Amino acid sequence: MRGLSFDLHPGEVLGIVGESGAGKSLTARALLGMVPRGAVTGGTVVLRGSADPAAERGRRIGLVPQDALSALSPVHPVGDQLAAAVRSVRRVSRREAAARAVAALERVGIPDAARRARAYPHEYSGGMRQRAVIAMATVNEPDVVVADEPTTALDEERREQVLRVLTEQREAVGAALVLVTHDLDAVRRHADRVLVMYAGRAAELGAAGRVLDRPRAPYTAGLLASLPRPDGPPRRRLPALPGSPPAPGALGAGCAFAPRCPLAVPACRAHEPEPRPLDGRLVACHRAADVPDPIREFL
Amino acid sequence: MSEPLLDVRDLVVRYGPVTAVDHVSFALEAGETLALDGPSGCGKSSTALAVLLLRRPDGGEVRFEGRELTGLPERELRPLRPRMQPVLQDPYGSLSPRRRIRDAVAEPLKVRGRWDPGRGPARVAELLERVGLDRSYGDRRPHELSGGQCQRAGIARALACEPRLLVLDEPVSALDASVRAGVLNLLADLQDELGLGYLFICHDRAVVRHFADRVVELREGRVTSEWRPRSPGAALR
Ligand SMILES: Nc1ncnc2c1ncn2[C@@H]1O[C@H](COP(=O)(O)OP(=O)(O)O)[C@@H](O)[C@H]1O
Ligand code: SF4
Ligand SMILES: [Mg+2]
Numbered sequence: 001m002r003g004l005s006f007d008l009h010p011g012e013v014l015g016i017v018g019e020s021g022a023g024k025s026l027t028a029r030a031l032l033g034m035v036p037r038g039a040v041t042g043g044t045v046v047l048r049g050s051a052d053p054a055a056e057r058g059r060r061i062g063l064v065p066q067d068a069l070s071a072l073s074p075v076h077p078v079g080d081q082l083a084a085a086v087r088s089v090r091r092v093s094r095r096e097a098a099a100r101a102v103a104a105l106e107r108v109g110i111p112d113a114a115r116r117a118r119a120y121p122h123e124y125s126g127g128m129r130q131r132a133v134i135a136m137a138t139v140n141e142p143d144v145v146v147a148d149e150p151t152t153a154l155d156e157e158r159r160e161q162v163l164r165v166l167t168e169q170r171e172a173v174g175a176a177l178v179l180v181t182h183d184l185d186a187v188r189r190h191a192d193r194v195l196v197m198y199a200g201r202a203a204e205l206g207a208a209g210r211v212l213d214r215p216r217a218p219y220t221a222g223l224l225a226s227l228p229r230p231d232g233p234p235r236r237r238l239p240a241l242p243g244s245p246p247a248p249g250a251l252g253a254g255c256a257f258a259p260r261c262p263l264a265v266p267a268c269r270a271h272e273p274e275p276r277p278l279d280g281r282l283v284a285c286h287r288a289a290d291v292p293d294p295i296r297e298f299l
Numbered sequence: 300m301s302e303p304l305l306d307v308r309d310l311v312v313r314y315g316p317v318t319a320v321d322h323v324s325f326a327l328e329a330g331e332t333l334a335l336d337g338p339s340g341c342g343k344s345s346t347a348l349a350v351l352l353l354r355r356p357d358g359g360e361v362r363f364e365g366r367e368l369t370g371l372p373e374r375e376l377r378p379l380r381p382r383m384q385p386v387l388q389d390p391y392g393s394l395s396p397r398r399r400i401r402d403a404v405a406e407p408l409k410v411r412g413r414w415d416p417g418r419g420p421a422r423v424a425e426l427l428e429r430v431g432l433d434r435s436y437g438d439r440r441p442h443e444l445s446g447g448q449c450q451r452a453g454i455a456r457a458l459a460c461e462p463r464l465l466v467l468d469e470p471v472s473a474l475d476a477s478v479r480a481g482v483l484n485l486l487a488d489l490q491d492e493l494g495l496g497y498l499f500i501c502h503d504r505a506v507v508r509h510f511a512d513r514v515v516e517l518r519e520g521r522v523t524s525e526w527r528p529r530s531p532g533a534a535l536r
Contacts, residue, residue, distance in 0.1 A: 021445055223475075228480070236509065237484045240484055245445055
């Protein structure tokens with residue numbers, strides 16, 4: 001991540017998209033103060049009314065990781081883990097905590113929740129496990145939920161189900177949601193704003209519908225143009241951006257997207273573009289005004 | 300009529316009391332892409348493992364290039380295995396983390412005693428370039444590659460022994476959109492050039508629609524329907 005700034009409003013859904021390695025997960029984890037050991041850090045994360053967001057993990061900030069198994073202990077029943085999460089922030093009796101745990105499982109649509117609360121994570125299916133983790137992340141009614149690729153490991157049907165549960169729970173507790181994903185459809189359907197990242201920087205940041213319908217950063221346009229279209233005649237070869245994202249540490253001067261950008265001009269290789277307001281969003285591109293519309297013609 | 304490349308009849312795979320694949324039949328021609336689509340747990344990967352004889356089926360036949368495989372002892376399967384190669388979802392998991400890419404690509408040739416120390420390195424470089432990787436990537440290890448580059452290296456490795464059939468289990472599901480399109484286009488090019496048959500497992504309906512010639516839908520281990528995305532009328536789905 002290099003000089004990334006953004007804000008998150010109460011109750012808002014912010015989607016973060018970009019290729020793997022773009023820094024999406026690091027951004028999500030930095031919000032929770034969970035940067036990898038040895039990382040060089042700068043900048044700040046401010047949570048309203050709190051001096052140290054990292055200390056609010058589990059209380060005012062909940063995490064839904066990609067891999068549900070990593071968020072659950074294999075040796076304790078799911079209900080006990082939820083109850084422990086409740087008791088970590090509230091002085092309630094064990095019985096009360098257990099009841100809240102079952103209610104939380106019920107809310108995320110786990111059938112026969114009272115019985116399932118006594119089961120272990122490995123006894124849950126993938127989709128159920130992901131819903132249990134959502135219950136865990138929302139049980140203490142946080143202000144912010146950070147979900148890092150919560151559906152990548154799931155198939156299409158379960159993906160939609162998990163997204164629905166996630167957005168319902170967020171709404172029920174009134175939390176803002178940071179949704180890291182490479183599912184642009186999910187962003188279109190569920191996010192208020194979207195942050196498009198490339199090589200550790202913001203390429204574009206603005207209202208999700210606006211950015212995805214009329215992208216102004218060439219990277220966003222390329223990403224959208226390479227999606228297989230669900231309608232129209234099938235075509236065996238899809239439009240594709242050439243090349244691949246830069247390896248971390250291999251960045252030169254200038255715009256990191258220049259080697260792959262159909263619009264690149266010599267100035268792009270000399271100066272890295274800063275995010276600037278254009279058309280109701282922020283765009284980091286020297287030629288933002290020249291990105292064609294419709295995007296289908298981009299690649 | 301010539302024999303199909305792969306002809307699967309009444310395939311059954313059981314795990315204890317659970318029947319994961321329940322009398323599944325389909326056939327695949329050389330140069331054709333047959334997609335297996337369906338929710339997770341419906342038996343797609345179990346079908347793939349049984350077709351590759353990486354797991355002995357509990358019933359049915361797998362005919363590959365005209366030979367029935369399920370009855371063959373391992374000794375007779377071994378020379379046939381290079382002709383049917385898997386490409387898996389997790390591009391990092393399918394390459395050993397400590398081994399350099401060039402060694403991973405050379406390995407299938409070495410274990411089959413087909414490694415020629417004189418011409419081998421050039422063959423590896425050629426395979427890497429064929430999948431769109433500069434030959435210098437041969438010196439790197441998997442974690443020094445992006446997901447899409449890793450998947451390309453996995454494809455190069457699968458091509459090393461000149462297969463006729465690739466069994467691709469969710470090969471692009473872990474990749475981002477812009478990288479995914481590039482890998483799919485590479486697979487289309489290789490198929491046109493080499494006449495490979497693809498058994499393509501994928502649960503992304505939009506991808507399947509563009510990439511497959513035929514789609515077999517599985518549900519709870521059974522074939523529920525079969526359709527052709529490029530036929531007139533398929534747009535109605
Ligand atoms: N623990 C770590 N140690 C070293 N590098 C890391 C670590 N975690 C992530 N990175 C690097 O940081 C960059 C951003 O990674 P990540 O946030 O995981 O991206 P994304 O979530 O968009 O795939 C990548 O280049 C990745 O290799
Ligand atoms: S600054 Fe130049 S290279 Fe970078 S995205 Fe814009 S046009 Fe492309
Ligand atoms: Mg990630």
